[in-house]
Amino acid sequence: MGQILSIQDGAVIGPELQRIFDRVRESADFMPVWQLEKVMRAELGTEWRGKYQEFQVQPFAAASIGQVHHAVLHDGTEVAVKVQYPGVAQSIESDIRNLMSLISVMAILPEGLFIDNIAKHMKIELGQECDYLREAKCGDTMGRILSQYKEYDVPAVHHELCSTQVLTTQYITGLTIDNCVSLPQETRDFIAESILKLVFRELFLHRYMQTDPNWANFLYNPNTNQIGLLDFGATREFRPEFVNTYFKILDSAAHKDREGVLKFSRDLGFLTGYESQVMNDAHVDSVMLLAVPFHENSPYNFGQQRITRDIQDLSTVMLKERLCPPPPEVYSLHRKLSGLFLLAGKLDSQFNCFVIWQEIRNKFKPFNADPVEIS
Numbered sequence: 001m002g003q004i005l006s007i008q009d010g011a012v013i014g015p016e017l018q019r020i021f022d023r024v025r026e027s028a029d030f031m032p033v034w035q036l037e038k039v040m041r042a043e044l045g046t047e048w049r050g051k052y053q054e055f056q057v058q059p060f061a062a063a064s065i066g067q068v069h070h071a072v073l074h075d076g077t078e079v080a081v082k083v084q085y086p087g088v089a090q091s092i093e094s095d096i097r098n099l100m101s102l103i104s105v106m107a108i109l110p111e112g113l114f115i116d117n118i119a120k121h122m123k124i125e126l127g128q129e130c131d132y133l134r135e136a137k138c139g140d141t142m143g144r145i146l147s148q149y150k151e152y153d154v155p156a157v158h159h160e161l162c163s164t165q166v167l168t169t170q171y172i173t174g175l176t177i178d179n180c181v182s183l184p185q186e187t188r189d190f191i192a193e194s195i196l197k198l199v200f201r202e203l204f205l206h207r208y209m210q211t212d213p214n215w216a217n218f219l220y221n222p223n224t225n226q227i228g229l230l231d232f233g234a235t236r237e238f239r240p241e242f243v244n245t246y247f248k249i250l251d252s253a254a255h256k257d258r259e260g261v262l263k264f265s266r267d268l269g270f271l272t273g274y275e276s277q278v279m280n281d282a283h284v285d286s287v288m289l290l291a292v293p294f295h296e297n298s299p300y301n302f303g304q305q306r307i308t309r310d311i312q313d314l315s316t317v318m319l320k321e322r323l324c325p326p327p328p329e330v331y332s333l334h335r336k337l338s339g340l341f342l343l344a345g346k347l348d349s350q351f352n353c354f355v356i357w358q359e360i361r362n363k364f365k366p367f368n369a370d371p372v373e374i375s
Contacts (some may be wrong), residue, residue, distance in 0.1 A: 030067055031055050031085055035342075039083055043163040049159060055081070063218075065130060070171060079158060082132065089130035094257070096123055097357055117325040125332065128322035129233035132167040138210075138235035139169065145206050146229070153226040172228040174219030177343055185221075185350075191220050192302065192349035194227050200360045203333070204247055207238040207367060211332035213339025215346075229293045234332065240367035242268065242329050247364055253291035254357050261287045269327045279321035282314045289314075290337070293353035303348035308341055 023161055031039075034055060040048045049055060059067035066084040073079060096119050122251045136157045143154035153172060161168035175183075180191055195218060202209035210217070212234040219228035245268040252260030261284050265271050271283060289307050293300040 030059055030062055031083075035086065039086055039165060042165040044161065049358065052079075052081075059083075065126075071168070073158070076165075077158075079161070079168050080155070081161070082167040082169075084130060084165035089127065091167075092123060092126050092255060096114055100150045110356070117328070118331060120124050121328055121331045123232060125236075128236075131164060132162060132233075133164055135167055135231075135233045135235070136162045136169075141208065142210060142229070142232055142235060143210060145196075145202075145276075149198075149201070151190075151226055152198065152219065152226065153228045155228070155230070172219060172221070172230075174221040174226075174228045177218055179217040179348060180347060183220075185348075187220075188347040189349045189351045190225070191218075191227065192344040192347050193351040195343060196340060196353065197356055198227070198229075199336060200312075200356065203238065203243060204360050204364050205247070207233070207240065207243045209238065209333070210235045211336045213335045213342075216341055217341070218343075236329075236332060238333075240369055242327060243311065244366045246333075249287060250291060251361060253287045254294040255362075256288070256291075256295065257280040258284050258288065262370075270330075272323050275323055276321055279315060279323075282317040282321065286311050286314045286318070294357040295354070297351060297354040299350045300353050301350040302341070302344035303350065305341070305345060308338070308345075 044051060053074045053076075055073040056070045057280060059069050060070040065088045066082050069081045069083065071079050071081050082237060136159060139157045140156065143156065145154045146154055153168035155172050158170075160166040177191075180188060183191075199209070210229065211234050214231070217230045219230065220226075245264055248264040249261055249268065252258075252264060262271070262280060265283060265287070266273050271280065275283075289310050292307055293302070293305075
């Protein structure tokens with residue numbers, strides 16, 4: 001639950017609770033060598049070490065559900081081996097149930113957050129993230145989809161060294177977002193602009209998105225001028241009807257059409273049609289704020305933007321007046337969009353978002369019911 005709530009606005013859950021959830025998101029311990037050995041033997045066989053020329057038992061990264069090791073294959077290929085902590089997948093339901101009980105007793109979250117819906121979505125999402133075979137297929141699919149865009153680098157998957165709890169992919173290097181803040185303005189603009197384009201391309205051109213907002217999933221390689229993309233466990237396909245209507249909402253906002261935003265928000269299920277005028281205004285205002293960077297044909301300065309703060313000011317009204325939970329896709333999508341705005345602000349970037357939206361608008365074609373072709 002901390003993984004989900006750590007990306008919520010401080011105005012929603014409060015700064016103290018926000019700091020607690022931030023620590024939950026960032027903290028992770030390495031498993032001891034004997035435990036690593038047990039997992040690898042169970043997943044890749046008793047002779048698993050022979051499948052790698054080199055394998056560093058000390059992980060170079062760790063997260064909430066697994067840790068990552070550097071290894072070398074017999075042909076000299078460098079790979080990253082992600083190993084899941086034992087028991088994580090089995091404990092999801094009980095952990096969420098226990099945390100929900102704690103939240104209910106402490107009454108620390110507003111009713112308008114519809115925390116039961118977040119918990120339900122989280123259980124599904126975490127279950128998918130714990131399936132590394134699924135993640136391997138998602139990585140393949142994303143690599144195929146994004147191969148047409150030269151600014152992205154998706155690591156190749158080595159399927160012969162993958163299982164439900166072990167994932168072996170190409171090892172890629174680069175600068176984390178935190179290490180990009182001192183780069184030249186032009187480079188920082190390129191990074192943020194490329195990630196904004198990525199989000200819109202994923203949603204509106206391919207309706208297939210990696211929804212994890214964690215900045216650690218992006219690595220900028222100054223030698224190739226590419227954005228390396230990591231961790232596809234939270235990748236999902238979006239329903240055609242959702243993408244088609246969500247596009248209409250954002251396009252209406254980009255053209256400052258408040259009535260269009262209200263109509264299509266009702267069509268998609270953000271609103272029931274019986275909300276108070278205060279709620280309708282707050283909802284439309286929040287969407288219009290999100291579209292501010294796309295209003296003018298000129299560079300938008302994300303370093304000086306107040307959009308997230310202004311939306312926080314509206315959140316109190318929306319949490320009080322909201323009659324229904326948002327569409328289920330919104331939980332993961334809005335986490336990604338929030339992360340995008342924060343990333344662009346972190347880099348103090350400024351670029352022309354108007355032309356980006358026009359490019360997406362010109363290429364967008366309403367989707368039919370055909371599923372995304374998974375590799």
